[in-house]
Amino acid sequence: MTHDIWIWAGVVLTLFIFSSLYKDNPFYRFAERLFIGATLGYAIALTWHNVIIPKIVLPLQHHEYILIIPLCFGLLYFSRFFPKQAWLSRWPMAFAIGTGTGISLPLVIQASLFKQLQGTMITSFTFSNIVLLVGVITTLTYFFFSTEHKGAVGKIARIGIWFIMVSFGAAFGYTVMARVSLLIGRFQFLLHDWLGLIK
Amino acid sequence: MIFIFALWCSIKSPDGVRAYDTPNDAGKSINIEWKLAADDSLLVGYEVFRATNNDTFQYVGNVVSGNRSFKDTKVEDGLAYRYKIRSKTTNEYSDFSLPSAQVVSAPQWYHKGKTITLIGLLLFSSLILGAIVYARKGKHLFIRRIAGLDELDEAVGRATEMGKPLLYVPGLSGMTDIATIASVNILSQVARKTAEYSTPIIVPNRDPIVMTVTQEVVKEAYLEKGRPEGYNADNVFFLTDSQFAYAAGVCGIMMRDKPATNLFIGMFYAESLLLAETGNMTGAIQIAGTDAVTQLPFFITACDYTIMGEELYAASAYISKEPLLLGSIKGQDYSKLIVLFFILVGSIFGLMGNRVIISLFNI
Known part of the structure; x- marks a missing residue:
């Protein structure tokens, strides 16, 4: 068994979190709040060192005064603390959502639409190509909202949902495998790093 | 030499x-x-x-x-x-x-290689705008039934009957994510119902900007329903921006407050199963909605109803029946027809050895 105090701290917190499998209890609550508090403090420190200092303080020290405009705009977020002026926080919010959508739309059209569309157009009669084409067409039909899923459309959509479920099954198996390896990692920590039972 | x-x-x-x-x-x-x-x-x-x-x-x-x-x-x-x-x-x-x-060297104002993207953007935008204008004229626009959404009313009603709160998780992504925007639209409709039934709604947030938006949305819903006093600002709060700490916090809320209804709607990552499993253990009725393909299998397994991918975007239109949203769904459907057309024509041309349609989309 290890004498490293930090491994002991990790073990205690791991067991506190595992205790929620029984039911909610003070140990779990302690670990949960410690986790939230520590990550929040870490995020604040990270923002200070990676955003505030390099992107505001240092450029201003180098006389890049143009940054005062976005800085003031960003500070409007804090108007939420003053109920009468809270409406001002909508401006930076609208700016962030508007620019974000504007930037992402062409990228989405290029990457998620045109490139996928191009990849779906088949050029040879192979089994995988046919599966791809039928899968895309039937799945797209399932997500067509303007007609009721009845008759031919209903049948095509039904095939589409089969394709969706098969792909979900594959994704489920793949991800469960990854999660099991996370659990194994935790047990390795307990049995190897802490108890030294496995080498 | x-x-x-x-x-x-x-x-x-x-x-x-x-x-x-x-x-x-x-x-x-x-x-x-x-x-x-x-x-x-x-x-x-x-x-x-x-x-x-x-x-x-x-x-x-x-x-x-x-x-x-x-x-x-x-x-x-x-x-x-x-x-x-x-x-x-x-x-x-x-x-x-x-x-x-x-x-x-000189800068260029226009990227010639992206002309096809511009055409696509204009085409799809005009289809959506056209459908919105049509809907605003009062014309009836049909949207098919979406299973998970029909249960929203029942889910809110159940929380009301049990005298327990409703938990709404708006996903872990930022405000620029389309799934989050769709989630906020649905939250607006859900908050109207909770305001109507006087059911407490808890909205833990991972993103500070999303938090300000969700606060606005819930507050407005309560105002619209004439119940501003029912809005509790402390119930729409920021938890932490760390993924698993956020998941631990939400799981804690589920275990302590035992909400009767859990709604996980928005963008989710590896924490999806943790949230859905914990909610399942507490016996809550759960409805999830996301466009994260890798997380949908977990929600389908652990939740009562799941709104999949594109259904999420259609959801707010379906619930509210607002012409603006209904029109946009119609516009998207017409866009899908165009996509289907190009896939079929491109494949027919491709099988004949002609790549002219395929090369149209070279970016």
Whole structure:
């Protein structure tokens, strides 16, 4: 068994979190709040060192005064603390959502639409190509909202949902495998790093 | 004789040096191309030299052998430059190539390679706008039944009957994510119902901007229903921006407050199963909605109803029946028909050996 105090701290917190499998209890609550508090403090420190200092303080020290405009705009977020002026926080919010959508739309059209569309157009009669084409067409039909899923459309959509479920099954198996390896990692920590039972 | 042999042995300089302004960029960049030296396989690489009008040539960079181009990104717009190249081995250099013609770097206002994206954007936007205008004229627009959404009313009603709160998790992504925007739209409808039934709604947030938006949305819903006093600002709060700490916090809320209804709607990552499993253990009725394909299997397994992918975007229109949202769903459906058309026509052309449709989408 290890004498490293930090491994002991990790073990205690791991067991506190595992205790929620029984039911909610003070140990779990302690670990949960410690986790939230520590990550929040870490995020604040990270923002200070990676955003505030390099992107505001240092450029201003180098006389890049143009940054005062976005800085003031960003500070409007804090108007939420003053109920009468809270409406001002909508401006930076609208700016962030508007620019974000504007930037992402062409990228989405290029990457998620045109490139996928191009990849779906088949050029040879192979089994995988046919599966791809039928899968895309039937799945797209399932997500067509303007007609009721009845008759031919209903049948095509039904095939589409089969394709969706098969792909979900594959994704489920793949991800469960990854999660099991996370659990194994935790047990390795307990049995190897802490108890030294496995080498 | 020795002199002639040495001349024959010395490495050859590359030729055909061509410099041109990098197309479709924001300026400050020049591309240089050349023909590979005849003895390229014996070389270590090529060195690039640059000169402005009257200056001497200065070294600007190098590439390894086999490369026939270099991008100089340390130039000023509006200045004329010339380039020349020389080959190098481990211990000797070739003569310099002939210098390129003068070239000037300049920014371009329009990226010609993205014309197809612009056409697509305009086409899909006009279809959506057209459908919205049509819907605003009061015309009836049909949207098919979406299973999970029909249960929203029942889910809110159940929380009301049990006298327990409703938990709404708006996902872990930021406000620029389409799934979050859709989630906020649905939250608006859900909050109207909770305001109507006087059911407490808990909205833990991972993103501070999403938090300000969700606070606004819930507050407005309560105002609209004439129950501003029912809105509790403390129930729409920021938890933490760390993924698993957020999951631990939400799981804690589920175990302590035992909400009767859990709604997980938005963008989710690896924490999806943790949330859905914990909610399942507490016996809550759960409805999830996300466009994260990798997380949908977990929600389907652990939740009572799941709104999948595109259904999420259609959800707010379906619930509210607002012409603006209904029109946008119709517009998206017409866009899908166009996509289907191109897939089929492109495949038919492709199978006949003609790639003209496929190459239309080269970006």
